[in-house]
Amino acid sequence: MNSARENILKRLNHSAVPSSGEVPLFVPKYDWTQAQKIEKFSQVIQAVHAEVHRTTKADWLATLTKILEQKNVLRLLMSQTTEVGKEVVANSSDAIELLEYEQSMETWKGDFFQDVTAGLTTTKGAIAETGSLMLWPTIQEPRLISLVPPIHIAVLDAANLYDTFAQAVQEQQWADDMPTNALLISGPSKTADIEQVLAYGVHGPKELVVIIRE
């Protein structure tokens, strides 16, 4: 369809379009302290039905264990090679089966879709203004860990909290090197397609649990 391409571009180059002004960079500036950022993030993401646990780097495993027990997680999918993953493995008990995403999705799709209770991922940070987690899935932590299991547990280091999406994109220099897939996740999967009534877990996780490590 090369001719389609040429025809379209010819029409576009042909038309006289007036010039527009320069795009001003308007980044809403908040002067939130770190504590206010955490507070704002937690409040916004909880309002859309996510669960937030604030803890420290020293205590977070205890928090995780409690969450897993409480939610009766039997099979947890996560990378065992990230720093977070190594800590979980070192601290694991026999009660929970730890699964690693070792093979390509095609080889274990059936089991993956039916029998994994929860997925745990790290995050690239979060956005306070909109209560959004930023994920850049990797070879160790593929895209579907945060989508297929009914529960998604995300580990967030409070140091990686930004005021706005614009600020994160700028300061983390996203434009230089975009990954295969970059994601903002703001709450569990939901729909309001029936009478604007909110229902959770329509296709993705029914529960989103955020562990903030301060």
Next chain:
Amino acid sequence: MNNPNQQFVQFEQRIHNALDNDQVRKNFRHAMSGLMGKRAMAFADDNELQELRSQDRLIRANALLKLPQLLEQLEAKLTENGIHVHWAENGEQANTIALEILNSHNAKTVVKGKSMVSEEVEMNHFLEEKGITVTESDLGEFIIQLAGEAPSHIVMPAVHKNRKEIARLFHEKFPHIPYTEDVDELTLSARQIMRERFEQADAGITGVNFMVAETGTLCLVENEGNGRMCSTVPPLHIAITGIEKVVEKLSDVPPLVSILARSATGQLITTYFNMISSPRKEGEKDGPKEVHLILLDNGRSHVRMDEELLETLRCIRCGACMNHCPVYVQVGGHAYGTVYPGPIGTVLEPQLSGLDKIGTLTSACTMCGACAEVCPVRIPLPKLINRLRSEAVEGKHGVVGLRGQGSLRKSKESFIWNAWQWLYSSPSVYRLFLSLATRLRFLAPGWLGPWTRYRSAPKPAPKSLHEMVASEGYDHE
């Protein structure tokens, strides 16, 4: 629909059908009031909103200004990233491209994310005819696909249906699922039905909300996770969108994201914002092995040829204009008889299909201006509707890209207006008319076409104001 009269009759018929359906009107009224309230709450700070609207207007205007260069940059960048780019001048080409890609993979089952552009080219219908099974995976789209209907709203496609209708539909199509009107249970049923289809689909087809030329990135906005499923689980992902959806830089995206969901549903942001820049890379364990993008023109390059009408293409498809439209809320999306309803549809559709085909749509506007007030990219919708109305009857402007100019001109109507002009521009003729009109008032018709269907006909007074002033003088009190 080439005959203008037939166009009017069909449009009127659809409007009457809509107005006669109390249930659908109730469903719309309920939904639109809710959406207006939620939007207002999401923009608590009006200064921030107005600044953001100005910024987003400029971002989109800048992209349209540089459109040919940006599309070439986008194509080069996507190709470098490993995404295949296809160009389609019209729906038929777009569908053929999609079919050829599917056939080359021997793909028979497709799961689809919500895409208004795919509705525009009637892709489902085309693919089904070629023996491919297509399942809409957005819950609203799934519901209307089951019902065999078209979307009635660009963001909430099944907004015209209430839960009872949906419950009956589910039970009829899936008899093994017990009848329920519980929204959570209905949603759970949809999840179960869809999970299997995601897992087994040969390909996923989705739309695109923004494309970034700088990085070669496709952005998808959604709440359910079905868009992520369609673009991650099947081995093949085909994205389709209009050529106007490109923006120049990645830094243009956050201000658009910031306004889109708030304008549409009153959410601060949607649950998922999904940015795709390449197919599965070496060593990665999921994601499609091949990603294709179909860039659809279908009249857009013609719209861009006019300085004023090109503003139409700034649209980011939030639906706020229809949520706030007093006409849309009464008649609903189906009455428009087009893919895109409401104010943006009224502006876009006659430009895509021609004023001769669907120019009557421009009469579905009260010029109240509510749509322009809420538009996140400041499209002057009433002004554009007025312009199209004038093009449809005058057709003097000679716009390059517009089809069907002057096609709605009616000889009787233009005779009446010409006579009116003549009458009012000559004092002696005007005086003669006035004295005849008052003295022969008993001859005034009681029926004036559609005007008197819901109103009584005006009857001239026995004496004109001039005569009364002459005989009684002014009251100077």
